[in-house]
Amino acid sequence: DQQVKQNSPSLSVQEGRISILNCDYTNSMFDYFLWYKKYPAEGPTFLISISSIKDKNEDGRFTVFLNKSAKHLSLHIVPSQPGDSAVYFCAASAAGQAGTALIFGKGTTLSVSS
């Protein structure tokens, strides 16, 4: 049973517009959430994170929103650029628990066209 779900395998956006990537989770013990970006033949690169005590975190063009009651988070990229084209993974961890491995979703492939 998947604890972290990214239900959209792909998303296509025009350059300059907003990209919204969504993620749902089922484990109420998760208290830390991260987004990673992955290019082909490379390892995932950390983008942005959010603790469960917050509902929003912003870093430049990237903003992550967390809705704990809905067990839902989203990543907004504004404005989108062609270099943002990659696979985006949502990940979660229960930082207060023993072992802090990340649980990943299956990823969403973002394509930004110029």
Add this chain to the structure above:
Amino acid sequence: EAEVAQSPRYKITEKSQAVAFWCDPISGHATLYWYRQILGQGPELLVQFQDESVVDDSQLPKDRFSAERLKGVDSTLKIQPAELGDSAMYLCASSLDGTGVNEQYFGPGTRLTVT
């Protein structure tokens, strides 16, 4: 900028052969993770080390997989014998301290193909 190093980047082996992957985490990072990523899926944890001790190896197929981090720095993941289903990307990650909230930094991975 400090990076997680992994080698080899690519490995092709025949089934029933032995393979080994190496990882050197970011200097000073106490926690080291090995993940496996199958195409179309997200990474899944195989084993987690805190310094030289195993914290979690519950998802490691111990009949064929082994991992060690003898001096608490670099680590080796071994598969013997390799099976066709082991074809995947093997990712190493490290974090400063696995007891708190710390981002994990990933290496470039080793792409394993078993024929």
